[in-house]
Amino acid sequence: MQPTSDVNQRVARISAHLHPPSFQMGETSGLRAANCRGKAGKHGFKVAILGAAGGIGQPLALLMKINPLVSVLHLYDVVNTPGVAADISHMDTGAVVRGFLGPQQLDNALSGMDLVIIPAGVPRKPGMTRDDLFKINAGIVKTICEGIARCCPNAIVNLISNPVNSTVPIAAEVFKQAGTFDPKRLLGVTMLDVVRANTFVAEVLGLDPREVDVPVVGGHSGVTILPLLSQVKPPSSFTLKEIDSLTDRIQNGGTEVVEAKAGTGSATLSMAYAAVKFADACLRGLRGDLGVVECAFVASTVTELPFFASKVRLGRSGAEEIYPLGPLNEYESAGLEKAKKELSASIQKGVSFIRK
Ligand SMILES: NC(=O)C1=CN([C@@H]2O[C@H](COP(=O)(O)OP(=O)(O)OC[C@H]3O[C@@H](n4cnc5c(N)ncnc54)[C@H](O)[C@@H]3O)[C@@H](O)[C@H]2O)C=CC1
Numbered sequence: 211m212q213p214t215s216d217v218n219q220r221v222a223r224i225s226a227h228l229h230p231p232s233f234q235m236g237e238t239s240g241l242r243a244a245n246c247r248g249k250a251g252k253h254g255f256k257v258a259i260l261g262a263a264g265g266i267g268q269p270l271a272l273l274m275k276i277n278p279l280v281s282v283l284h285l286y287d288v289v290n291t292p293g294v295a296a297d298i299s300h301m302d303t304g305a306v307v308r309g310f311l312g313p314q315q316l317d318n319a320l321s322g323m324d325l326v327i328i329p330a331g332v333p334r335k336p337g338m339t340r341d342d343l344f345k346i347n348a349g350i351v352k353t354i355c356e357g358i359a360r361c362c363p364n365a366i367v368n369l370i371s372n373p374v375n376s377t378v379p380i381a382a383e384v385f386k387q388a389g390t391f392d393p394k395r396l397l398g399v400t401m402l403d404v405v406r407a408n409t410f411v412a413e414v415l416g417l418d419p420r421e422v423d424v425p426v427v428g429g430h431s432g433v434t435i436l437p438l439l440s441q442v443k444p445p446s447s448f449t450l451k452e453i454d455s456l457t458d459r460i461q462n463g464g465t466e467v468v469e470a471k472a473g474t475g476s477a478t479l480s481m482a483y484a485a486v487k488f489a490d491a492c493l494r495g496l497r498g499d500l501g502v503v504e505c506a507f508v509a510s511t512v513t514e515l516p517f518f519a520s521k522v523r524l525g526r527s528g529a530e531e532i533y534p535l536g537p538l539n540e541y542e543s544a545g546l547e548k549a550k551k552e553l554s555a556s557i558q559k560g561v562s563f564i565r566k
């Protein structure tokens with residue numbers, strides 16, 4: 211594999227020749243522009259997806275194009291955005307789609323955005339941990355966050371790129387250095403853990419997953435993923451065997467998919483679903499809806515660690531309230547200690563990457 215910086219430089223050179231600062235689908239040819247009376251895109255939020263041509267990015271772009279809260283959708287990647295943006299732009303929904311290709315178009319992709327969703331970076335292959343992705347993804351997240359600090363410092367950021375336990379601290383350090391850090395606006399996306407937990411618990415209880423709510427706290431990797439089965443809604447009891455197997459399956463759901471995909475990637479479709487569920491909650495919060503609560507990995511004082519995932523209330527300025535973990539049973543308290551040990555090292559690794 212070529213180093214990312216080489217690839218970025220080549221893409222930048224090619225895209226500087228081939229493309230203007232952005233290409234708005236439906237307005238790239240004179241004829242189409244002449245026919246365009248500009249009705250779409252007036253109300254709603256401006257959302258950018260970075261890594262939009264990838265396994266998560268494409269279905270995520272599709273689902274965000276359907277979201278009625280989105281008026282403008284910017285699709286940025288270092289490859290293939292012309293095709294993805296052209297394709298998505300033909301959907302007859304309200305959002306105006308613009309594509310951006312390569313680092314030279316990063317700033318235009320980000321300017322004026324209300325919400326930035328980041329699934330940019332390499333995924334796992336069987337046998338790898340999420341931490342094995344740090345080497346490549348840390349630099350990608352750093353570059354993107356420098357762009358956010360320059361161009362849309364007030365945007366809400368939904369960070370998906372792994373390892374989330376380290377990439378969120380990296381983003382925070384970049385924003386701190388730029389003087390733009392607002393802890394309420396930086397959210398690591400752990401929604402897939404909740405989505406999986408709801409599904410697996412519903413299976414055991416014989417319920418519809420839509421009726422089930424499982425808080426998942428901690429982080430987004432192995433033992434740091436801590437489902438609180440004692441707080442499941444509707445209130446339910448489990449045998450120790452059920453607790454063991456549910457906890458193990460929720461903690462290793464990502465690996466289950468990586469192994470089933472056998473080298474072709476990790477969760478993309480369920481992740482796009484989870485990302486949209488979370489992004490929609492952020493947009494409803496921005497709109498001023500009351501009582502929007504989801505789990506996310508955020509700067510936190512809920513434990514002694516500087517970052518932790520727990521339920522947060524989403525409002526006009528992002529994560530406006532961070533809820534405590536609530537009563538834990540003995541099993542969960544033991545899990546919390548294990549989670550904190552691993553999380554602490556992952557957070558430190560992210561911070562050190564920027565502070566060096
Ligand atoms: N938080 C979570 O729950 C989950 C996180 N992930 C993570 O999401 C990330 C993306 O996964 P996939 O979409 O499956 O990977 P993918 O390889 O299919 O797509 C990643 C995309 O990022 C793009 N990219 C690379 N460098 C970039 C840069 N500097 N700027 C913008 N875009 C860039 C690539 O060109 C590619 O299109 C991985 O790190 C994966 O581990 C995956 C599933 C769940």
Ligand SMILES: O=C([O-])CC(=O)C(=O)O
Pocket residue numbers: 333334340372402463464465467468476477
């Ligand atoms: O497991 C992976 O590498 C991708 C991921 O974060 C997940 O599916 O939860």
